[in-house]
Amino acid sequence: MVGYNVRGQVSEARSRLLATATRIFYAEGLHSVGIDRVVAEAKVTRATLYRHFKSKDELVVAYLRSVAGMERDQVEQARTAGGTAADVLRAVAGSIAAGISSAGFRGCAFLNAAAEYPDPAHPVLRTVLDHREWFLRTVTDLFAQLDERSAASAGRHFVMLRDGAMAAGCLTDATEVGETFRAGVEGLLRASAT
Structure with a gap:
C-alpha cells in the first residue's frame, strides 16, 4: 500500500x-x-x-481528510464523555469556540478550501462537501434526540452559526465570537427543548 x-x-x-x-x-x-x-x-x-x-491535489485531499478526522475525533470524545445529546452539542460548540480562539486560527479549513476549489467535480471540493454532509448529519441526529420535528432546521442553523463564527473569528475578537456562537447554540437547544 x-x-x-x-x-x-x-x-x-x-x-x-x-x-x-x-x-x-x-x-x-x-x-x-x-x-x-x-x-x-x-x-x-x-x-x-x-x-x-x-499529485498536489491528492496531498490537499489527504490534508482535508486529516482535518476531518480530527473533527470526527472531537465529536466522538464528546459522545463518549456521556451526557445527553444537548451535552454533546454543547461540547462540540465548546470545541469549535476554543478552536476559534486558538493561536494561529485562520478560519475553517473546509470553507477556505471550498473558496479555492469551487469546481463541484474537483476532488478537493468533493472532500469538503463529504465532510460537511457528515457534520450536518451528525448535529441533526443529535438534535433529533431532543426534538425530531425541528431537528433538520436546528442542524442547518447550527452549521450556519458555525460557518459564521469561523468567518467572524478571523475578522473580529475571537473570544467574543466564540461566546456569541455558544449563545446561539444555547438558543437552538432551548428551542429544541420546547
Whole structure:
C-alpha cells in the first residue's frame, strides 16, 4: 500500500509530508503553497512525495481528510464523555469556540478550501462537501434526540452559526465570537427543548 511500510504502518516520510502540508496549507492557503515548499520543509525528495501522493491535489485531499478526522475525533470524545445529546452539542460548540480562539486560527479549513476549489467535480471540493454532509448529519441526529420535528432546521442553523463564527473569528475578537456562537447554540437547544 502506498504510504505504508512493510508492517502496515504509515511511513514516517508520509506523516512528515502530511504534517508539513497541514501546517502551511492552513496558514497560507492551498494554491499559494507549491510542492517544492512542502518537499523542502518536510525534508524529503520530490520522488518521496510522489511515492506517497500522486499529485498536489491528492496531498490537499489527504490534508482535508486529516482535518476531518480530527473533527470526527472531537465529536466522538464528546459522545463518549456521556451526557445527553444537548451535552454533546454543547461540547462540540465548546470545541469549535476554543478552536476559534486558538493561536494561529485562520478560519475553517473546509470553507477556505471550498473558496479555492469551487469546481463541484474537483476532488478537493468533493472532500469538503463529504465532510460537511457528515457534520450536518451528525448535529441533526443529535438534535433529533431532543426534538425530531425541528431537528433538520436546528442542524442547518447550527452549521450556519458555525460557518459564521469561523468567518467572524478571523475578522473580529475571537473570544467574543466564540461566546456569541455558544449563545446561539444555547438558543437552538432551548428551542429544541420546547
